[in-house]
Amino acid sequence: EKVKERTDELAQVHRETVNALVEQSRLEERNRIAREIHDTLGHTLTGVLLQIEAGKRLLVRDSRRAQEKMQAALEQVRRGLDEVRRSVHLLHEDDSEDDTARLAGLLQAIMQSTGVSIKYRFSPGIKLSPTQRHVIYRALQEGITNGIRHGRSRSFDFQLTVEGEQLRFVLKDYGRGAEKVKFGFGLNSMRERAEELAGTLQVDTRPGEGLSITLTLPLSHSA
Numbered sequence: 001e002k003v004k005e006r007t008d009e010l011a012q013v014h015r016e017t018v019n020a021l022v023e024q025s026r027l028e029e030r031n032r033i034a035r036e037i038h039d040t041l042g043h044t045l046t047g048v049l050l051q052i053e054a055g056k057r058l059l060v061r062d063s064r065r066a067q068e069k070m071q072a073a074l075e076q077v078r079r080g081l082d083e084v085r086r087s088v089h090l091l092h093e094d095d096s097e098d099d100t101a102r103l104a105g106l107l108q109a110i111m112q113s114t115g116v117s118i119k120y121r122f123s124p125g126i127k128l129s130p131t132q133r134h135v136i137y138r139a140l141q142e143g144i145t146n147g148i149r150h151g152r153s154r155s156f157d158f159q160l161t162v163e164g165e166q167l168r169f170v171l172k173d174y175g176r177g178a179e180k181v182k183f184g185f186g187l188n189s190m191r192e193r194a195e196e197l198a199g200t201l202q203v204d205t206r207p208g209e210g211l212s213i214t215l216t217l218p219l220s221h222s223a
Contacts (some may be wrong), residue, residue: 177210
């Protein structure tokens with residue numbers, strides 16, 4: 001009888017544990033989806049907003065250029081929709097394409113859609129795992145979006161280098177900066193992603209000197 005009671009107790013504990021794990025999984029998935037929506041739409045809508053504002057200013061004095069800006073905004077929306085669709089498949093991309101080529105393509109697309117200037121440098125032969133790629137892409141998009149939206153920056157420097165056993169990401173904007181870094185949803189998501197890969201995030205800013213984001217990840221991490 002005691003064995004039966006103990007068995008029933010263990011079965012109940014097991015059921016409660018399973019239910020708790022299921023609920024935790026659901027919460028993590030909701031948070032992940034929220035981060036994806038924030039990052040992708042925030043990046044896209046910032047670019048669209050810049051194009052529309054430029055179009056409004058040009059509407060009276062240069063209707064042709066105003067139409068070009070509106071067309072650019074339309075194309076940015078289309079790219080954003082494509083990015084939303086790709087988000088689900090980002091961790092399973094074909095590894096045949098070089099990561100530096102991917103990043104260069106992303107930066108060129110951002111410059112074309114927003115009109116900002118980005119100088120970039122990569123260590124040769126960088127190979128990212130799917131999860132590292134995901135973290136790098138999202139940090140890059142979030143950092144540039146924040147630099148444009150909050151820092152009013154029109155130029156950026158970006159480096160992705162290998163230093164010893166670490167992958168080092170540095171994004172610097174030349175916007176207005178601030179007295180103190182405010183960790184909102186985007187920066188918190190960036191930090192959480194880095195920590196999930198045993199990495200670190202550092203954000204530095206000063207008034208009038210812009211803001212820099214430094215992200216380090218273990219080079220060998222392939223989770």
